[in-house]
Amino acid sequence: MTVIVGHDSAKTRKTLTAGGQTVAYYSIPAAQAAGLGDFSRLPAALKVVLENMLRFEDGKTVTVEDIKAFAEWGAQGGKNPREIAYRPARVLMQDFTGVPAVVDLAAMRDGIIGLGGNAQKINPLNPVDLVIDHSVMIDEFGTPRAFQANVDREYERNMERYTFLKWGQKAFDNFRVVPPGTGICHQVNLEYLAQTVWTDNDQTGAVVAYPDTLVGTDSHTTMVNGLAVLGWGVGGIEAEAAMLGQPVSMLIPEVVGFKLTGQMVEGTTATDLVLKVVQMLRKHGVVNKFVEFYGEGLDHLPLADRATIANMAPEYGATCGFFPIDDETLRYLRQTGREESRIALVEAYAKENGMWRGADYAPIYTSTLELDMGTIVPAISGPKRPQDYLPLTDAKASFAKEMEATFKRPMGKEVPVEGEGYTMSSGKVVIASITSCTNTSNPYVLIGAGLVARKARALGLTRKPWVKTSLAPGSQVVSEYLNAAGLQEDLDAIGFNLVGYGCTTCIGNSGPLQPEISKAIAEGDLVATSVLSGNRNFEGRISPDVRANYLASPPLVVAYAIAGDMNIDLTTEPLGTSKDGKLVYLKDIWPTNKEIADLVHQVVTREAFQKKYADVFKGDAKWQAVETTDSETYDWPPTSTYIQNPPYFRGMAKEPGVITNIEGARILALLGDMITTDHISPAGSFKDTTPAGKYLIERQVAPREFNSYGARRGNHEVMMRGTFANIRIKNEMLDGVEGGYTLGPDGKQTSIFEAAMAWQGLGVPQIVIGGIEYGAGSSRDWAAKGTALLGVKAVIAESFERIHRSNLVGMGVIPFEFTEGQNRKSLGLKGDEVITIEGLEGDLKPLSLVPCHIKYADGSVKTIQLKCRIDTEIEIEYVEHGGVLQYVLRDLASA
Structure with a gap:
């Protein structure tokens, strides 16, 4: 049960009857009538966030001033980057990112016992659905038996992980698993899990209706924006915090309006349309912004096409690509088998709370683009x-x-x-x-x-x-x-x-x-x-x-x-x-x-959806045969090469530390522009000659059984060895060499993992240097976890992709940006420099400028200013604690 709290000092809580039920809800028109500001022309996507403020207003994490800031956003032409605390209704996971999240929860149960707390305090407070969709590999193709052969191999490879997930399903409240062979998490979410308007009981037992919102551990969580459900991808680290009741710290975003006109012409598809949309929005620049689609073109755009466009929000760089509720939303809910009472509630709620896209829908946007769908070509x-x-x-x-x-x-x-x-x-x-x-x-x-x-x-x-x-x-x-x-x-x-x-x-x-x-x-x-x-x-x-x-x-x-x-x-x-x-x-x-x-x-047909989702959590005979225990804490198998107890909470003190200056750091990797989380995070297959492969060979795992990095995300030993090990990554410290290599303390070429361990052994902190949009791509928590475990204390780049910057902070790694147009090239960095970053001790403020001293190989020193990309006050606390999970664990242990 989600406990809905809040003071509601403006008395915005009202009731609504629809679909044979009477529900409470928090009214945006009532907030306006109470004098909190004019919210009438806010985009629907932003009204969803505003409703969240009304419902959780408590004078501490959410204040009346936070609510008024949304009216100021409209009055200032779609800009007011105020920090707010946002609480999504639920969390969606896929198994690659979900397994390490459940591993961390299991480790937190051990950790809280170590701090003298109660293991039962470690449970998701918000509903969590994990869909096993990332593990199947195409070993066999082009034959009628391909499906069964691939499923059989999937179970052979992943039985340790599936046993662990089944334990988690039993051990944790508010946690459900959709078994293998069912579908992709985003499609299961769109077709079944999502409700567009969510309902739950508050602490008095009353039913409260509010917008369906979520965060997901996969960046394409945005797909459900096509169904007017506000959701986006976060790292596993942020998702774990959200499911443990921590708000998502964010700035009130700018909202770019994308007007669609006309309709698709003969011979073109939604894919052709979305690839054009991606190009246009990338050029416009929408990183950290919401995109909302509007215009008469939506009258001719099926929801499936909207979901295709919403899905690729990470590719155009936006936080989300939102489509407001309209008649097509209701049609799709009906077609996919949702209850008629829910559909009636969605319509009534959207119209009552100003979230309905009717003929008169004309919100204020920060900026706009327009596309005539009749111009789309294959x-x-x-x-x-x-x-x-x-x-x-x-x-x-x-x-x-x-x-x-x-x-x-x-x-x-x-x-x-x-x-x-x-x-x-x-x-x-x-x-x-x-x-x-x-x-x-x-x-x-x-x-x-x-x-x-x-x-x-x-x-x-x-x-x-x-x-x-x-x-x-x-x-x-x-x-x-x-x-x-x-x-x-x-x-x-x-x-x-x-x-x-x-x-x-x-x-x-x-x-x-x-x-x-x-x-x-x-x-x-x-x-x-x-x-x-x-x-x-x-x-x-x-x-x-x-x-x-x-x-x-x-x-x-x-x-x-x-x-x-x-x-x-x-x-x-x-x-x-x-x-x-x-x-x-x-x-x-x-x-x-x-x-x-x-x-x-x-x-x-509606019947097809109802038939296939009638028993979605049951699974096939193979899933039902997976055996596990009923224990409160997980009995970590010492010989497992898939699931290992991570080191984050071992020997953790009851009190947090302080942020200190980074002195005498060495550069582990000198990287270029658009280094994606695919370059950083371990993904795909790997060979027996790699550090991860050698680790498994030492444990008698044959190369045929290596599986993929993604399948082994529950084992930090494998994952840290695969961090920065992409076969196409180019470390500019080395001339013409591709792959996860660098120079070790002895000046010789070695793997990044081996160099990192050598520097750690010498007690030397490490940093990574990057270019533009460092960390672009999927919300891969291991891109941050692996970076931290290698001993990297800071990443200095020209700019960061939103999710990865947040994940680095969540792991206690500090992101910095070059200023004054400087970069690795203008500074003549070769990788053999010694870096000291000061100004971090004492009263560090979000987004501070701090001095960085670069000592070159010839002994000369240059001092530059870096922008510290710890963006908010709560993020400073996360870094002081060593990461967001340590912050949550200490908080729960002391409660």
């Missing part, structure tokens, strides 16, 4: 970033330019594939995957992909033999309607058999390529390509064998599997030859919008 994005938008007409020419400018390799080199009748060359598509939450929640693009497969199959076309094809839907409902339409059979015929219900390729779980193909790519130093319907295509993410990765709609993924090469212009050149010898072009197999819409209307 497109892809790549080869390295989601914002690298390419009209499909330019794809072939762009790849040729990338070969010259980015990859610096000649075109045309061919390498025979051993035992096969074909060669590999740069540009060949070796992975074509319909995967990830972005698109697999959208029946329009999935039905579209099925129809492309059907038409191609009828003409005798199939995938090229070097293409690894896969279909990983976001929920079992997708299989239900693909089968109902007879389209799964057509997809199977082209090679897009069901491989599992999970993220797969989009998170690096693409599985191995055929060994002979991998060998040919390596021998020829070729630039192999992947085409996936995901949201991430960062370098090194999809497969170690693939350098160029392109995002595309599911129908285009099928088309590229048939073409098999990025060196083909799909808009003008044939994909192949039909069984009767005729050239087949993309237009010959592309379905009309009406064909797609008619089939969606026919097979995507």
Whole structure:
């Protein structure tokens, strides 16, 4: 139960009757009538945050002045960066980030006992749902048994983790687990968990209605913004704090209004639209801002398309991409099987509290953009970033330019594939995957992909033999309607058999390529390509064998599997030859919008959703057979290589420490611009020659059983060894070397892990230097946890992505920004400097400027000013305690 507290000094609590029930709610019009300010033209996304202030106003964490600040936001043209304490209704986790969060909770139970407290104080206070969706890998594909074979291997690899999660489900209150093989957390959230308007009992037993809000341990939590549910990704560290009752400290955000007009034209998809939106918003600059979509174009935009746009908020850099409640919201709630009483409440609540998008919806925005959806053309994005938008007409020419400018390799080199009748060359598509939450929640693009497969199959076309094809839907409902339409059979015929219900390729779980193909790519130093319907295509993410990765709609993924090469212009050149010898072009197999819409209307039904979600937490026979204990604390198996008790709370004192200056620090890594959390955090597979691989070999784990870094996130020993170990990361301390290497204390090249341990052994603090948007990408808590465990005390960069900056603070690592236009290049940093940062002791204020002394190898010293990116007062307390979890644990132990 969420305990709803607050003084409600302005008497904004009212009652509302809808759907046969009477509920209490906190009224924004009542706050305005009470003289707290004019809130009438706030964007709906910001009204959700304002309601949170009304409900939790207690004179301490939330004050009347915080509420008035929202009126000032409107009066000041959409700006008032006041610090507020925001409390989401619930927390969503996937298993990669969820396992370490539950590990930390289990460790906190041990820790609180060590401080003389009660273990039962460590429980989620807010509802937590964990969906196991990140573990399935594509070992087998292109056969009818692929799904079962991959599930079997998933259980073999992950039984230790699943046993632990089942223990957590029993041991902790307010914690539910959605078993493997069900779907992707964001799609399960959109189709089932989310309610748009949440209800709960307060401390008096009365039912209170309020906006459904959440934070999630995956950055694509934003997908549910399409259903008017305010949510965004946070690191596991922040999520743990939120589920333990700590408010999310944030600044009242700017809100960028994105006006959509017109409607989509023939031959275009929601993927084409979202890739354009990503490009536009990246250019506009929306980091740390809310984006809200409005305009008459929404009248023609199905909720599935809205969810596709909302999903990619991390790719355009925003905190969220919000769509207000309107008639389409209600239609989708009804279609996906929500109760009629809930739907009636959503409509009544939204209209009563000024959150309904009607014809007169015209809020104030900080800034605006506009896009006519009638101008959208088929497109892809790549080869390295989601914002690298390419009209499909330019794809072939762009790849040729990338070969010259980015990859610096000649075109045309061919390498025979051993035992096969074909060669590999740069540009060949070796992975074509319909995967990830972005698109697999959208029946329009999935039905579209099925129809492309059907038409191609009828003409005798199939995938090229070097293409690894896969279909990983976001929920079992997708299989239900693909089968109902007879389209799964057509997809199977082209090679897009069901491989599992999970993220797969989009998170690096693409599985191995055929060994002979991998060998040919390596021998020829070729630039192999992947085409996936995901949201991430960062370098090194999809497969170690693939350098160029392109995002595309599911129908285009099928088309590229048939073409098999990025060196083909799909808009003008044939994909192949039909069984009767005729050239087949993309237009010959592309379905009309009406064909797609008619089939969606026919097979995507309320009954399908109700059937597949009727017993969502039960799981299959394999899940039900997983055995665990009923103990209050976890009995850590000493030999486990998946789950280990982390060191954060060992020997922890009852009182916090103080922030001290950083003296005589050495540079562990000197990094460039757009270093993503994929570069920093361990992800994907790893070899037996890596520090993590060596650790497992020493414990008699065979390389075949290594699994992935993501699956081993519950073991800090593996994860710290994989931090900064991405095969494509470039440490500028080394000339032309790729991978997780640096210079150790002896001046010789070694792994970052081994160098960090050597510096720690000498008692020397370490820092990391970065460029622009350091920490871009997913909300990976291990990017911060691993950094801290390596002994890094500070990260100095030109700018930070929002989530990673917050996570560093949550682990006690201090982020600093260069000032006055300075950076690693202008300062001539080589990595052998000694760094001292002063001004941290005593009365440190948020966002202070502090002096930094750089001692160069020749003995000269330069002093610069750094901006300390501890942004708020509560964050200063987190760093004093050594991190947010230590802060919470001490607080609970003393209560």
